[in-house]
Amino acid sequence: MDFNKIIQKSEMLAKDIYLLRIKSESISRNAMPGQFVNVRCSDGLDAYLRRPISICRVDPEENTFDIVFMKKGKGTNLLCCLSEGDLIDVMGPLGNAFTLPAENEKIAVVGGGIGIFPLLYLLEKSKNKKKAAFLGFRTKEAIVFEDDFHKASTELIISTDDGSYGVNGLITNPFFEWLKSERPDRVYTCGPLPMMKAVAQGCLEQGVFCEVSMEQRMGCGIGACLVCACKVKHGDDYDYAHVCKDGPVFPAERLIF
Numbered sequence: 001m002d003f004n005k006i007i008q009k010s011e012m013l014a015k016d017i018y019l020l021r022i023k024s025e026s027i028s029r030n031a032m033p034g035q036f037v038n039v040r041c042s043d044g045l046d047a048y049l050r051r052p053i054s055i056c057r058v059d060p061e062e063n064t065f066d067i068v069f070m071k072k073g074k075g076t077n078l079l080c081c082l083s084e085g086d087l088i089d090v091m092g093p094l095g096n097a098f099t100l101p102a103e104n105e106k107i108a109v110v111g112g113g114i115g116i117f118p119l120l121y122l123l124e125k126s127k128n129k130k131k132a133a134f135l136g137f138r139t140k141e142a143i144v145f146e147d148d149f150h151k152a153s154t155e156l157i158i159s160t161d162d163g164s165y166g167v168n169g170l171i172t173n174p175f176f177e178w179l180k181s182e183r184p185d186r187v188y189t190c191g192p193l194p195m196m197k198a199v200a201q202g203c204l205e206q207g208v209f210c211e212v213s214m215e216q217r218m219g220c221g222i223g224a225c226l227v228c229a230c231k232v233k234h235g236d237d238y239d240y241a242h243v244c245k246d247g248p249v250f251p252a253e254r255l256i257f
Contacts, residue, residue, distance in 0.1 A: 033122035037092030041075035054118040105185035106130040112191025123152035136171030140164040200252035210252035
């Protein structure tokens with residue numbers, strides 16, 4: 001099987017945040033929001049393990065899909081060096097997708113940092129009339145895809161930890177205020193673990209459907225190496241699921257944070 005795909009676009013979106021647009025008919029036509037690809041960063045022994053990266057956007061007409069990642073280690077440093085026309089070794093689409101809402105349902109997404117990227121594809125794929133997006137960033141300089149989220153949603157709230165743009169503080173604060181007056185049919189979240197835990201618990205307390213996209217370091221991406229375990233409920237006890245195979249999307253009520 002040939003995993004080599006052609007890079008059509010390589011762009012730095014913000015400091016240490018990079019986008020790769022990759023040509024692949026099979027991935028672009030089969031990928032669903034919430035799924036990911038497992039990317040080989042090097043042909044040699046450097047960064048031997050693949051890196052799992054969420055699918056941010058898909059264009060089935062152009063047979064392309066976008067991945068966006070943060071440069072923070074040896075593997076992603078190597079990915080940043082790739083240019084238009086280069087080949088990239090990609091496995092996918094992998095993992096479970098978000099549950100798409102019915103068109104008459106009101107939905108909300110809550111994302112933080114690099115966790116916002118799979119939520120953009122979900123909003124663009126969903127044809128709902130009411131779609132609220134809550135996005136949290138550290139600073140104004142870290143904000144990406146603001147215009148894209150504005151077009152993909154009917155209501156957009158942005159917060160920054162330092163108050164340099166939008167709401168000052170954690171994005172969970174405006175989300176929970178909104179949740180007091182609005183009752184969405186479905187909530188989807190991805191980002192820092194404390195944020196996802198708060199969103200999941202808040203939704204469960206109010207009986208609101210919530211799905212969580214977990215992020216874990218992976219090896220194989222297909223459930224063979226058992227590296228990406230996360231704790232889940234199992235009856236009155238607990239068990240371990242694997243993010244690559246059983247996730248990355250989980251029902252909020254199943255997770256033990």
